[in-house]
Amino acid sequence: MTEKNIQIRLKNRPDSTPSVEDFEIFQDEMPVAGDGEILCRSLYLSLDPYMRGQISGRHISGAIPPGEVMRGETISEVVTSNNENFKAGDLVAHQGGWQSWSVAQAADLTPVDRRIKPLSLALGVLGMPGLTAYAGMTYLADLKEGDKLVVSAASGAVGSMVGQIARIMGCEVYGIAGSDEKCRWLVEKAGFAGCVNYKTQDLIAGLKECCPEGIDVYFDNVGGDTLEAAMWQLALGARVVLCGLMAQYNTDVMPPGPNPATIIKARATVRGLVVYDFFDKKQEFLDRIIPWVDGGRIAYREDVTEGLENAPAAFVRLMKGKNFGKTIIRFS
Numbered sequence: 001m002t003e004k005n006i007q008i009r010l011k012n013r014p015d016s017t018p019s020v021e022d023f024e025i026f027q028d029e030m031p032v033a034g035d036g037e038i039l040c041r042s043l044y045l046s047l048d049p050y051m052r053g054q055i056s057g058r059h060i061s062g063a064i065p066p067g068e069v070m071r072g073e074t075i076s077e078v079v080t081s082n083n084e085n086f087k088a089g090d091l092v093a094h095q096g097g098w099q100s101w102s103v104a105q106a107a108d109l110t111p112v113d114r115r116i117k118p119l120s121l122a123l124g125v126l127g128m129p130g131l132t133a134y135a136g137m138t139y140l141a142d143l144k145e146g147d148k149l150v151v152s153a154a155s156g157a158v159g160s161m162v163g164q165i166a167r168i169m170g171c172e173v174y175g176i177a178g179s180d181e182k183c184r185w186l187v188e189k190a191g192f193a194g195c196v197n198y199k200t201q202d203l204i205a206g207l208k209e210c211c212p213e214g215i216d217v218y219f220d221n222v223g224g225d226t227l228e229a230a231m232w233q234l235a236l237g238a239r240v241v242l243c244g245l246m247a248q249y250n251t252d253v254m255p256p257g258p259n260p261a262t263i264i265k266a267r268a269t270v271r272g273l274v275v276y277d278f279f280d281k282k283q284e285f286l287d288r289i290i291p292w293v294d295g296g297r298i299a300y301r302e303d304v305t306e307g308l309e310n311a312p313a314a315f316v317r318l319m320k321g322k323n324f325g326k327t328i329i330r331f332s
């Protein structure tokens with residue numbers, strides 16, 4: 001019997017949690033490497049939450065239409081190579097997809113670092129999820145020794161690496177996870193200082209107990225109520241890294257309020273501002289801006305009401321948005 005290429009294709013686009021009926025097994029003809037191409041046999045396939053976004057068409061990497069082979073990173077062995085840079089037996093990482101064989105261009109293959117053992121780690125702690133955690137901790141979180149860091153989906157590929165990298169960098173690390181078994185593993189094996197099981201404990205109370213002075217760094221993999229709870233517990237000067245949205249991947253109904261997806265997609269920095277912190281800049285501000293006002297470079301409007309007795313009405317107008325410009329009461 002001639003060998004077939006076993007594939008998993010998307011059958012339907014689910015509007016909630018996917019079921020196995022949304023996928024179908026397909027036996028395709030064996031692919032053949034053309035000129036300059038490389039035939040790869042898949043050894044490991046990474047399954048990741050972002051695939052749910054590809055199924056719904058909301059992920060930044062694009063959509064998978066029904067009927068197509070599911071996409072995904074694989075660790076594969078080169079079987080036939082028509083490219084001088086690769087030879088049979090080489091181990092490579094690439095977007096092999098949910099299939100047992102694939103044909104790739106040399107430019108799309110990355111040799112697996114030979115130090116990675118076991119090989120499957122190239123898809124986990126030493127692969128894309130590990131890099132995600134490393135990037136967050138090294139380049140975005142502005143970690144300081146002694147910071148109290150909280151991470152959600154803490155026992156997962158990204159979360160567990162976030163916590164452990166931060167711990168090794170001198171932080172006190174707490175997790176949010178969905179079972180006692182996960183929490184136990186985080187504390188006993190991964191060196192977390194504590195963990196809140198959000199399914200059995202009050203999350204806000206649990207976070208308060210872990211970080212009574214507040215959370216210095218929050219790394220969010222979930223969004224929704226989990227993000228909301230952690231945000232209420234931020235310490236002064238906290239840093240928040242938004243990474244994932246487990247709470248909303250399985251639904252087409254978006255939670256109310258600003259969606260963290262907008263911040264993640266734009267790689268935006270969001271900062272809280274309280275003017276009190278800048279009172280010592282008052283002189284600098286005046287020295288710089290008065291000449292702009294005097295020179296007519298700044299337009300301004302004032303919404304002036306005469307008489308203190310009219311202040312309540314003016315305030316009501318202000319709060320209804322009926323004012324136009326800075327609301328001022330001129331004492332009669």
Ligand SMILES: NC(=O)c1ccc[n+]([C@@H]2O[C@H](COP(=O)([O-])OP(=O)(O)OC[C@H]3O[C@@H](n4cnc5c(N)ncnc54)[C@H](OP(=O)(O)O)[C@@H]3O)[C@@H](O)[C@H]2O)c1
Pocket residue numbers: 048049050128129132153154155156157158159176177178179182221222242243244245246247248264
């Ligand atoms: N921004 C990026 O570039 C980037 C890169 C990689 C991954 N990510 C994101 O990072 C997050 C973690 O990815 P991962 O690969 O490490 O996955 P993972 O943590 O191994 O698996 C997902 C975990 O999310 C938790 N979870 C929390 N709320 C959930 C909900 N409503 N439904 C289902 N699961 C829920 C579950 O653990 P509990 O039992 O603890 O709830 C589940 O085990 C994902 O949001 C992913 O999209 C982002």
